[in-house]
Amino acid sequence: MSQRLAVFDCDGTLVDGQAAVCTAMDAAFLAHGLPYPDRHLVRRSVGLSLPQAVRALLPDADEELRQAIDLAYRGAFRAAREAGELVEPLYDGVRELLERLLDDGWLLGVATGKSDRGLEHCLATHGLSRHFVTLQTADRHPSKPHPAMLEAALFEAGALPGSAVMIGDTAFDMAMAVNAGVRGLGVDWGYHTPAELSDAGAEAVARNPLHLLELL
Numbered sequence: 001m002s003q004r005l006a007v008f009d010c011d012g013t014l015v016d017g018q019a020a021v022c023t024a025m026d027a028a029f030l031a032h033g034l035p036y037p038d039r040h041l042v043r044r045s046v047g048l049s050l051p052q053a054v055r056a057l058l059p060d061a062d063e064e065l066r067q068a069i070d071l072a073y074r075g076a077f078r079a080a081r082e083a084g085e086l087v088e089p090l091y092d093g094v095r096e097l098l099e100r101l102l103d104d105g106w107l108l109g110v111a112t113g114k115s116d117r118g119l120e121h122c123l124a125t126h127g128l129s130r131h132f133v134t135l136q137t138a139d140r141h142p143s144k145p146h147p148a149m150l151e152a153a154l155f156e157a158g159a160l161p162g163s164a165v166m167i168g169d170t171a172f173d174m175a176m177a178v179n180a181g182v183r184g185l186g187v188d189w190g191y192h193t194p195a196e197l198s199d200a201g202a203e204a205v206a207r208n209p210l211h212l213l214e215l216l
Contacts, residue, residue: 107159
């Protein structure tokens with residue numbers, strides 16, 4: 001029997017990272033003399049890899065400027081982390097959800113647009129590193145909705161697509177699940193609407209972590 005594997009997105013699903021993302025993107029744009037980006041658009045880009053997010057925010061810019069914004073964002077995010085100013089709170093009920101799933105025999109993973117360093121810091125800050133058997137990030141894979149992160153998670157956990165679920169707050173997460181042949185469950189406390197999640201392939205959308213536990 002294949003292991004049951006629940007793979008979570010991070011920003012917008014496990015933690016509320018929008019303030020940190022918006023602040024770092026503001027700093028990156030300001031460093032290159034650009035007006036602050038629309039915060040609604042920045043939040044909607046969360047979940048994509050950083051180069052894809054910058055491309056979505058600056059569709060008409062040349063690649064040199066996009067790369068410069070990418071580097072400036074990374075620098076601003078790193079500076080906030082090193083200064084102890086990075087705030088990425090866990091959503092209410094998430095810790096209890098993860099512990100209930102572990103008690104029930106699930107294996108847990110993460111598939112995120114964060115970097116390896118960013119994800120490791122986030123999980124360590126909340127004392128959650130030991131909860132996950134597989135961590136997949138944008139450092140080692142194409143951006144969502146490409147299925148590479150999920151495929152790697154399945155391989156590392158020894159799970160089959162039919163015994164796995166992708167849990168996330170964006171259409172990118174649900175489309176990645178479809179592309180990997182994995183069940184997709186949305187959460188409505190993140191950055192895309194329930195309708196967008198359903199349209200992208202979500203089997204259902206959880207109202208809160210307890211509801212998500214019921215859906216699983």
